[in-house]
Amino acid sequence: MNNSPGWDRPRTSLYTDHYELTMLQASLHSGAAHRKTVFEAFARGLPDGRRYGIVAGTGRLLEGIADFRFGEAELDFLARTGVVNAATLDHLAGYRFTGNIWGYPEGEAYFPNSPVLIVESTFAEACVLETYVLSVLNHDTAIASAASRMISAAGGRPCIEMGSRRAQEESAPAAARAAVIAGFASTSNLEAGRRYGLKTVGTAAHSFTLLHDSEREAFAAQLASLGPGTTLLVDTYDVETAVRTAVELAGDKLGAVRLDSGDLVAQARWVRALLDSLGNVHTKIVVTSDLDEFSVAALQSAPADSYGIGTALVTGSGAPTAGMVYKLVSRTNNDGEFVPVAKTSKAKINVGGRKHALRRFDDTGVATHEVIGVGRLPDDGGHGRPLLRQFMEHGEIIPGWTGAEAVARARQRHVDTMAELPAAVNRLQHGEPAIPTIYEAG
Template sequence: MSTPAGRDHPRTSLYTDHYELTMLQAALHSGAAQRKCVFEAFARRLPDGRRYGIVGGTGRLLEGIVDFRFGPAELDFLRRTGIVNEETLEYLSTYRFSGDVWGYAEGEAYFPYSPILIVEATFAEACILETYVLSVLNHDSAIASAASRMVTAAGNRPCIEMGSRRTQEESAAAAARAAVVAGFASTSNLEAGLRYGIKTVGTAAHSFTLLHDTERQAFEAQIASLGPGTSLLVDTYDVEAGVRTAVELAGPSLGAVRLDSGDLIAQAQWVRQLLDDLGNHNTKIVVTSDLDEYAIAALQSAPVDSYGVGTSLVTGSGAPTASMVYKLVSRTDDDGNFVSVAKAAKNKASRGGRKYALRRLNEQGIASQEILGIGHHPEDDGNDRMLLQQFIKNGELLPGWTGPEGVIRARQRHIDSMAELPAVVNRLQRGEPAIPTVYEED
């Protein structure tokens, strides 16, 4: 969780599951807790019919790992409830992650089995991060993936994130951040603006109009306070009357009118004509009302200038989780040598061994394969791109991945990554992953 200095906020260490700490206790007892390990976070599959995913939440996650501590309050809770024994409490009292973290840059596209995050540390240090890692990556990547599809459908028309009232308050700020990473222009969420330097926007809801005796009085008050460049919500009563009143009061400087109900395609067309007839050629039309990527695509032919998206965005547009898992893929044996390990269940199979990822590009610079080398770096044939970046080294957070700077960097990574993928990613129809994932054995 990213929070400005000096503000009270909960530690991230108890954003975890009970069994993470009981595993730690048992590993301390067996003596295996200090074995060096490699854990990887990945998704075995994309949401049904999706052609790609977008990594979201990495910057938030890295800040949380650095802040993963057990202070007096956390230790007292664990002691009072008998969750772990005194030996484990003693270990946790000095816990500080000191390993290495690698992964796909935030904003990067990913595919089935892409090693989105790699944690190299002792079992004790890496194991107890599992729940927190998955909580952040699953939520934010689901939002970023949905947002990317919406931005693609919108073309060069900006999207506004406005889903705070449709999700939990901390999730709202995280969702706003993930949406902006994937190309949204702004958010209505002020906490996201404070934490991440994101542009915030908003004017008034229907309740403001209903507060006043007439729509005219409401518009007069809003214009007097916020200026003629404000956006006026014109569908509380009669849309045509609302537009005419808005133009009469604000004149040609009226910034925008917002439509929030009805047949948005037909309504936008005749509202645009009405605005032009009244001389307001520069007044924009903003549409809201339960939009998703399909509704946005349907509005491509309508004279709409921007889209406000809420519920569908913060719920991942039907895929509220990225379904990522966090698996131990390699560990040292009693002699200190790394050995590959993997779960063998047929329906949840994964490959053991530390992965190295490369995106194979064709002669035109378009991605053709996701190459995963097991235990080695895949060979670059001259124009390919290595995907793994180091985020934390020996417990120290490397610069550039977090805070407002991290959001800007991730947003650019999303733009560059999407430009590199085959054109099929622009289709909203159900289909297979845009490029195949191919393993290269050591």
């Protein structure tokens, strides 16, 4: 499932809310627990001003669902705390998801009401997954969506994920994975590298320079240990002095210098001029310091070669959740026939029925609509692409949707999906979704 056989994933069954198990208990009592159901994860809208979102987290989610079991420790906790009764504990002791899961593949764009994930199984199996499904998809999709905007703003210059210290320890590797799916070149997080086969990078912080008696001594030690191709951090004291010292010690083989403070646009320009004047025309400039998609866009006029992005990325750059919900949209009746169901309150209206989805294009191959079919796949009109793929069948993960290779495929999928969307997706200004979502009844 992952790049390292030594990684033991935690049991996921208690990554859930209390009421999911009490619903299960009550439905077991009523006899409705074993009705076949269809649940759907979707976002009613995009974060304010966003024009599209990017799906991420599905591979992690599938692995977690496959491991969703109630072992002795979990059952003992539920018994001691009286969360559910003995009959429900007996049911949970044998829990295993045996249904089917469909959805938008990782790296794919989504829009309001896109059926990002569809879970087909009994109510007893599907209802207890709600919180776990939403916690994974809301987090990873928020990160991937922010990362995609940053990649667009970077205009082809590499971006490095550097946000681990601004994230919870388990969310950090997940954020790195989502960022790489959306186009980031590498991460500073070693656990992400181990789990998901991501490229990891890093050299030295200001503390390394301050540890030594002089900046020259620190640079010499780093160069001796890591080689001249390393990146030297040049803003601990005086940037110009540091750049000159770096070139003096490493010569024209110096890999890069990193700027982490000040007016980055102006500073990158004169540092580039200084490097060139010293003969280091191939030494690159790495820029960090609380970057987001807007500051990256501003740096397009500067001779920066790559960007290290942390806090804004791992917090979704103002949108830390994708706002997805998990709703029952269809169930069997007493005759075993599927019937659509939906919440119909005025504030939150859902559309019932099992969904199908495709994206329609104009004659030039540019996307024009997200089309949701209720009960059937909509007509593609001669220019359409079905969006839903099956991830699990009878509780087994279909090969290809997890592991390091799945991340690489999702990364390419992001490139492909961005290429088919209207140019409006590259604008950072607030605006409506790049394409509208429309429904077609079965």
